[in-house]
Amino acid sequence: xxxxxxxxxxxxxxxxxxxxxxxxxxxxxxxxxxxxxxxxxxxxxxxxxxxxxxxxxxxxxxxxxxxxxxxxxxxxxxxxxxxxxxxxxxxxxxxxxxxxxxxxxxxxxxxxxxxxxxxxxxxxxxxxxxxxxxxxxxxxxxxxxxxxxxxxxxxxxxxxxxxxxxxxxxxxxxxxxxxxxxxxxxxxxxxxxxxxxxxxxxxxxxxxxxxxxxxxxxxxxxxxxxxxxxxxxxxxxxxxxxxxxxxxxxxxxxxxxxxxxxxxxxxxxxxxxxxxxxxxxxxxxxxxxxxxxxxxxxxxxxxxxxxxxxxxxxxxxxxxxxxxxxxxxxxxxxxxxxxxxxxxxxxxxxxxxxxxxxxxxxxxxxxxxxxxxxxxxxxxxxxxxxxxxxxxxxxxxxxxxxxxxxxxxxxxxxxxxxxxxxxxxxxxxxxxxxxxxxxxxxxxxxxxxxxxxxxxxxxxxxxxxxxxxxxxxxxxxxxxxxxxxxxxxxxxxxxxxxxx
Numbered sequence: 001x002x003x004x005x006x007x008x009x010x011x012x013x014x015x016x017x018x019x020x021x022x023x024x025x026x027x028x029x030x031x032x033x034x035x036x037x038x039x040x041x042x043x044x045x046x047x048x049x050x051x052x053x054x055x056x057x058x059x060x061x062x063x064x065x066x067x068x069x070x071x072x073x074x075x076x077x078x079x080x081x082x083x084x085x086x087x088x089x090x091x092x093x094x095x096x097x098x099x100x101x102x103x104x105x106x107x108x109x110x111x112x113x114x115x116x117x118x119x120x121x122x123x124x125x126x127x128x129x130x131x132x133x134x135x136x137x138x139x140x141x142x143x144x145x146x147x148x149x150x151x152x153x154x155x156x157x158x159x160x161x162x163x164x165x166x167x168x169x170x171x172x173x174x175x176x177x178x179x180x181x182x183x184x185x186x187x188x189x190x191x192x193x194x195x196x197x198x199x200x201x202x203x204x205x206x207x208x209x210x211x212x213x214x215x216x217x218x219x220x221x222x223x224x225x226x227x228x229x230x231x232x233x234x235x236x237x238x239x240x241x242x243x244x245x246x247x248x249x250x251x252x253x254x255x256x257x258x259x260x261x262x263x264x265x266x267x268x269x270x271x272x273x274x275x276x277x278x279x280x281x282x283x284x285x286x287x288x289x290x291x292x293x294x295x296x297x298x299x300x301x302x303x304x305x306x307x308x309x310x311x312x313x314x315x316x317x318x319x320x321x322x323x324x325x326x327x328x329x330x331x332x333x334x335x336x337x338x339x340x341x342x343x344x345x346x347x348x349x350x351x352x353x354x355x356x357x358x359x360x361x362x363x364x365x366x367x368x369x370x371x372x373x374x375x376x377x378x379x380x381x382x383x384x385x386x387x388x389x390x391x392x393x394x395x396x397x398x399x400x401x402x403x404x405x406x407x408x409x410x411x412x413x414x415x416x417x418x419x420x421x422x423x424x425x426x427x428x429x430x431x432x433x434x435x436x437x438x439x440x441x442x443x444x445x446x447x448x449x450x451x452x453x454x455x456x457x458x459x460x461x462x463x464x465x466x467x468x469x470x471x472x473x474x475x476x477x478x479x480x481x482x483x484x485x486x487x488x489x490x491x492x493x494x495x496x497x498x499x500x
Contacts, residue, residue, distance in 0.1 A: 067269055069104055076210055076256040079105040083201040085251065087111050088187060089141065089149065091134030093266050093276055094206030094254060096141045100269045101253040102204055103145050110200075111149045113138050114191060116158040140272040157190040158182075167297050170321040173345035174427030179238045179391075180441075188246045202251045208233040209438075210255030211247060222375040223248045225438040230258040231393045238391065240431035240441035244376040291322055291330075303348035304468050305331065308341050309355065311458030313471045317350050326356070326423035335479040341453040349463040351455050354480060357422060364417035368430050368442030369405065371413055378402070378411075379432075379439050386433040387415060389424055389444070396421065400432065413442055 071079065087099045089111040102109050113135055135151070142149040162181045169176040192203060208228040214221035222244050228234045242250075254262055266274035300318040307314055314333055317323065320343045322330065327340045331352060339356035343349070373379065382400040389396070397418035405412045415430060424444060431441040462471070 069268065073257055073265065074101060074105045077101045077105040077253040078251060083107045085109050086195055086200040086203045088205040089113055089138045091137035091273065093273055094262060096271050096273055097262050097265050098204055098206040098253040099141065103147065109147050111138065111142050111147050113149060113151050115151055115153045116155050137273040152191060152194055154186055154190050158186055161185040169427050170294060171298060173320060173343050175324040175425040176427045177429050180241050180429050183238055184241045188242060192249065203249050204251040204253060206254055207239060207252045208235045208254050209239055209252045211250050211252055225374050227436045228255045233259045236438040237388050237431045240438050241372050241429065242374060244374060247374055294321060301348055303350065304471065305350050305352055306459045306462055308351040308353045308453060308455045308459055311456055311462050312475045314477060315474050320345060320348050320350055323350050325425040333477060335477040342455050344463045347463045351459060364420045366415055366424055367445040368413045368415060369410065369445045371411060371440065371442040373440035374438065379434065387417065388431045389421055
């Protein structure tokens with residue numbers, strides 16, 4: 001039976017005592033479990049784990065510490081130095097390969113697993129602890145090369161700084177991006193604060209991006225965030241809202257390696273998780289559908305779906321917060337494809353159209369607020385930039401014009417794209433690039449120009465009706481014979497996920 005003697009506290013001094021509320025123990029049958037205690041522990045180190053706690057398949061992977069790899073794979077791991085590095089380890093392939101590359105480069109590594117699951121809130125959703133398998137794989141990866149693994153508990157920080165914001169944004173009819181917030185506020189925010197007393201030189205993760213740090217002779221120059229070698233997997237969009245203070249402390253070993261080569265390295269290292277699929281979910285939800293999470297936190301409220309051009313009553317929905325501009329899935333309307341084109345938040349009405357891709361309704365002008373520049377200062381040149389409005393390989397050429405915000409203090413950027421985009425949604429981020437350098441990002445305030453999608457007066461008046469039962473039954477929708485199905489970059493709505 002595993003007991004508390006299997007664990008040892010490794011951090012006597014605490015930067016944020018509020019996070020240090022738990023310790024790890026092992027249940028009699030070996031499954032990992034978090035047990036609340038009034039102890040001032042913020043992280044726990046595994047000395048050993050009972051055999052029942054790790055899948056049997058993981059035990060067959062022996063030490064691979066002497067594996068020789070091509071030095072070109074270490075080019076983003078600062079191989080010319082000997083550093084003390086804190087490595088964020090999720091149990092997935094990418095972060096595991098990043099850990100092994102840093103180890104191969106000769107650095108002194110400590111792995112950290114961030115525990116942010118809401119165990120009590122979602123006990124009815126989960127048949128087993130969703131983080132348990134990830135942590136077992138993380139431990140098995142560390143065992144191969146005798147790297148210590150620590151667990152940091154940031155559930156409260158995640159709820160207060162990310163999830164609460166997401167919920168509030170959805171209530172207001174906007175579509176936030178949890179991945180961007182998780183990076184800025186948790187992985188490279190609260191976590192960095194929690195380990196600040198442990199004197200690490202850098203923090204590393206399995207992100208696909210490159211950080212170029214200034215040389216000793218130019219120490220005052222800012223660190224720079226560059227596109228990764230793999231443009232499909234590139235994750236600079238998710239890192240675009242970091243501060244210069246955060247960026248200066250980061251290493252991304254995978255920034256110089258394509259995804260297929262990362263998989264090949266996982267095989268060369270004989271990683272126990274080499275065959276695991278990439279994670280595609282929002283990090284705190286696991287297998288829970290995002291719509292289920294939203295329903296639990298915000299609830300449901302019946303509303304009507306109206307055709308934007310005619311005002312026809314087409315059907316009902318469970319709440320405007322389940323829909324984002326450009327979405328077509330989940331509407332359950334015949335004769336489509338139908339797309340969400342506008343939302344009346346006050347009256348809980350969703351407007352849809354089959355003419356989402358008609359040329360006269362495309363827009364290329366929008367505004368961004370909460371601007372943050374990775375260098376710490378606004379760029380000198382903003383007339384010829386590139387822009388991403390979602391995660392993916394696609395860029396737009398754009399110009400940026402700065403204006404005073406409503407309060408007269410915070411600057412607002414007016415973005416003019418070179419071509420039209422159909423899936424802009426308020427609450428998402430727009431990331432800006434000067435060549436291959438990501439220079440910063442802001443939150444989209446308006447998805448199109450001031451007029452928005454042209455909703456007819458009849459539809460607007462119906463939306464204001466207090467008693468919508470007077471609308472009767474939905475109209476019978478006629479199939480349009482000339483409907484041409486087109487694909488947008490955002491496909492079925494704004495992409496909220498994508499980080500590994």
